[in-house]
Amino acid sequence: MAEFVYFVGLCFLSLLVAVPWGAIAADEDPLQDICVADPNAQVKVNGFTCKAMANASDFVSPILRQAGNTNNKLGSNVTAAGAANFPGLNTQGLSFARIDYAPGGVVPPHNHPRASEVLFVVTGTLRVGFVTSDANSTLFTNTLYPGDLTVFPRGLVHFIINVGNSQAFSLSALDSQNPGASLLPSVLFxxxxxxxxxxxxxxxxxxxxxxxxxxxxxxx
Incomplete structure (x- = not known):
């Protein structure tokens, strides 16, 4: 019996070493093929409950068709698509966003506590960067052009600014249906x-x- 317990414990420790911590921190895996969100459900869970009957329209959304209004102090507009407004995403561990920028428009320093983000530049020229969480607070920054990709690691503070002379447009995919967003200026002040x-x-x-x-x- 002692040998069996030792064996199970060794297997468990080996699993902890082998599985990346980022994977452990990600959204839970779905337990069924689909679970279309029912935002009107009375029962509240960690996410959304599934509605009784799904249909094809639940798995398509026009949310990102239109450019967002950038006539604001920041000169940018983030249009997010998540389980709350795109029910077919529920339990899939994904969300998506469209970001529009006026010339000089900025997405201020912020982080997503529950997601890594991959950003794809559709039009314009963007300067992006993120800062590591270690004692050095190292900044990694790049200038991106149409067709370029970048990644903002999970939880790290990052920013985006349009450094071109015309409107810009990017798309972002995040590996959580509810990544969260903490804008540092608002959080602090x-x-x-x-x-x-x-x-x-x-x-x-x-x-x-x-x-x-x-x-x-x-x-x-």
């Missing part, structure tokens, strides 16, 4: 309730007046 100003003063080594200016700018 516009949370609800807000982080204490005494914390922000010490963290950024700036006076209260500058904190007030940043908060006011984010509200406008």
């Amino acid at each position: 516009a949370s609800n309730p807000t982080i204490g100003d005494d914390v922000l003063e010490k963290a950024f080594n700036i006076p209260q007046t500058e904190i007030d200016m940043i908060k006011a700018a984010l509200k406008n």
Whole structure:
């Protein structure tokens, strides 16, 4: 019996070593072929419950056909397709996004806590980058052109800016149906309730007046 327990334990440890931690952190594998989301279901689970009857239209979506409005402070617009607005994606561990950029438009530093992201440039010239989470906080940055791909590793802070002279357009695939997005400026200076100003003063080594200016700018 002791030998059997030892053998099972050894197999388990070997499995932990062999399986990448990124795979363990990904969405759960589906337990059926399809599970079309029912956003109106009364029962709440980790995701969406399956609606009783699926049809072909549940597996197609026009969400990304139209360009997003970039007439805003950031000069960018993210149109996301996930299980909430594209029910056929439910339990598939995937989401998709279209990003439109005015000249100089930016997607500010942010991260996706539950997903890696692959970005494909359709039109325009984009400068992108991400920062590692180790003590060095290393920045990896590149300039991308139509047809180029880049990857933003899971959970790492990254940004995108249109450095061309015309509108730009990219597509992103993420390996979670609900990747989440934490925009650093909003998380730090516009949370609800807000982080204490005494914390922000010490963290950024700036006076209260500058904190007030940043908060006011984010509200406008």
